[in-house]
Amino acid sequence: MSKTLLVLAASIYQISAINAAKRLGYRVITTDNVASNPGHALADASFDIDTTDHEALLCLATAERIDGIMAPGTDVAVESAAYVAERLHLPGPGLQAARTLTRKRLFRRFLQRTGLPCPDVLECGVDPNSFAALPEDRSWLVKPNRSSGSKGIFVVRTARELMSRVPESRGFSIDGKVLVEEFVDGTQHTCEGFMRGGQLQLWLITDRDTAALPYTATKGHRVPTRLAEQRCRDAVTSMEQVLRLAGITDGPVDCDFVASRERITLIEITPRLGGNSLSRLFSAGLEFDLVRAAVEYACGDRVELPVQRLPKPAAIVLLGAERSGCVGWNSEEARLLALEPWVTGLSFDVQQGEHVNAFINGRHRIGEALITGQSRADVDHRLLELTQRLNVSVN
Numbered sequence: 001m002s003k004t005l006l007v008l009a010a011s012i013y014q015i016s017a018i019n020a021a022k023r024l025g026y027r028v029i030t031t032d033n034v035a036s037n038p039g040h041a042l043a044d045a046s047f048d049i050d051t052t053d054h055e056a057l058l059c060l061a062t063a064e065r066i067d068g069i070m071a072p073g074t075d076v077a078v079e080s081a082a083y084v085a086e087r088l089h090l091p092g093p094g095l096q097a098a099r100t101l102t103r104k105r106l107f108r109r110f111l112q113r114t115g116l117p118c119p120d121v122l123e124c125g126v127d128p129n130s131f132a133a134l135p136e137d138r139s140w141l142v143k144p145n146r147s148s149g150s151k152g153i154f155v156v157r158t159a160r161e162l163m164s165r166v167p168e169s170r171g172f173s174i175d176g177k178v179l180v181e182e183f184v185d186g187t188q189h190t191c192e193g194f195m196r197g198g199q200l201q202l203w204l205i206t207d208r209d210t211a212a213l214p215y216t217a218t219k220g221h222r223v224p225t226r227l228a229e230q231r232c233r234d235a236v237t238s239m240e241q242v243l244r245l246a247g248i249t250d251g252p253v254d255c256d257f258v259a260s261r262e263r264i265t266l267i268e269i270t271p272r273l274g275g276n277s278l279s280r281l282f283s284a285g286l287e288f289d290l291v292r293a294a295v296e297y298a299c300g301d302r303v304e305l306p307v308q309r310l311p312k313p314a315a316i317v318l319l320g321a322e323r324s325g326c327v328g329w330n331s332e333e334a335r336l337l338a339l340e341p342w343v344t345g346l347s348f349d350v351q352q353g354e355h356v357n358a359f360i361n362g363r364h365r366i367g368e369a370l371i372t373g374q375s376r377a378d379v380d381h382r383l384l385e386l387t388q389r390l391n392v393s394v395n
Helices: 012-023 054-064 075-088 095-102 104-114 159-171 229-246 278-286 290-298 331-337 376-390
Strands: 004-008 027-032 045-048 068-070 121-124 140-144 154-156 178-182 187-196 199-210 218-223 251-259 264-270 314-319 325-328 343-348 367-372
Touching: 004 012, 004 054, 004 075, 012 027, 012 290, 027 054, 054 075, 068 075, 068 290, 075 095, 075 264, 095 104, 095 229, 095 264, 104 121, 104 178, 104 229, 104 264, 140 159, 154 159, 159 178, 187 229, 187 278, 187 290, 199 229, 199 278, 218 278, 218 376, 229 251, 229 264, 251 290, 278 290, 278 314, 278 367, 314 376, 331 343, 331 376, 367 376
Parallel strands: 004 027, 004 068, 027 045
Antiparallel strands: 121 178, 140 154, 140 178, 187 199, 187 251, 199 218, 218 314, 251 264, 314 367, 343 367
């Protein structure tokens, strides 16, 4: 009898996990509260249950006699997956660890308590008028306490800016709370990897491209990173330390961090597969299917991991518009680009002329492209070429 995997959420960033499970011969069921999400059509069964509803998900999982549960690419469902896995004795992070790592205020307290590098935190979930005396000698981040991706995150410099952003940020937080913390200056990076026995046995560190300030949305990733080898080792060591202290020793992990001149600061780290098509870049760079490994782990199957090695040069770019309006691009160049040997994938989520929002969070992407090159410099050049030839615009 085939195993049954419950995948929490069914948007574009869960499709790779659904497909991987289907290729392995698993029965896949999906759940969220958006019936039109594309992953539902690929699943064997789908259910209208919110991914944060612990008890309803536990009832479903029990009734469907699942063998595994996972929340790829979404922070808000990680706690639910841990809750179900813990009660049904399935593989996955512990509930307390999942809660600590996905609730930003709890994670900041955890870092402070353990003496690890942490941005200065002002407050969480209070009246924005209390920030009238905000120190303006540096930049600050206002962000939802519980959300996924870069939704509702803004960089501010003044109390006036902060007070204007807090209501919007709070609107993206499922618990209605916000966090205001120091904006750590430095280069932006992501690490996607797999823990085994308390160590990151396989990992990929990327240079993360972001939207223009005051937004922080991920626009893409490039490898190999330009970080020095020692800084990469420092980042991996920091991740391992945090995960072990949180009680996580095995499974997929995703981490955003900043490398400043003085230190490595972990901004987010969660026990799940990353979003923003990172798994495609992982496959291109390290020639390993991390999604399949995560699915196998969730269902209690043996996971074979290769030896760590340097990644091949590649980049994933999320396409978006600089402002809201009816989007367009050079269709003939898109056709020709798809034939280029260095373009491994180019796809669009919307139609020409469709109204789109400015790309300020992951929901507003209009497509993506995966490119490869002979070197990192070659990848950078190709990425610029692709952008110029597509010429995405709005009117």
